[in-house]
Amino acid sequence: MIRKQGLAYSGGMADEMFKALADPTRRKILDELTERSGQTLFEICARLVNKHGISMSRQAISQHLAVLEDAGLVESRREGRQKFHTMNPAPLRHITERWIEPTEQESSP
Numbered sequence: 001m002i003r004k005q006g007l008a009y010s011g012g013m014a015d016e017m018f019k020a021l022a023d024p025t026r027r028k029i030l031d032e033l034t035e036r037s038g039q040t041l042f043e044i045c046a047r048l049v050n051k052h053g054i055s056m057s058r059q060a061i062s063q064h065l066a067v068l069e070d071a072g073l074v075e076s077r078r079e080g081r082q083k084f085h086t087m088n089p090a091p092l093r094h095i096t097e098r099w100i101e102p103t104e105q106e107s108s109p
Helices: 012-022 024-035 041-052 058-070 090-100
Strands: 074-079 082-087
Touching: 012 024, 012 058, 012 090, 024 041, 024 058, 024 074, 024 082, 041 058, 041 082, 058 074
Parallel strands: none
Antiparallel strands: 074 082
8 A cells, every 4th residue: 555645745746735735724724733633523623713713614624624634634543433633744744855855866957
């Protein structure tokens, strides 16, 4: 099985990640998961309303989470009937390393 974070800066995955980060609501979701990892959909919705005044349906937030998961920026795990979400910073590290500290192979013409 190919892990998504291994593909983080190869063509399509980088595009998916940048599309995911382009939306301000998704960036707020990542902020919330960075501040407090392992939240359920209900907790994320409540924090978005209380802290940021973002009032969206659970379905809409769930769709935002799906985009973030597809981009490799959020991982989830199920425990019984609950699904817990965690931010995955690995794809962001791959992107920053690409331009800030490129390897010899990437920096050669």
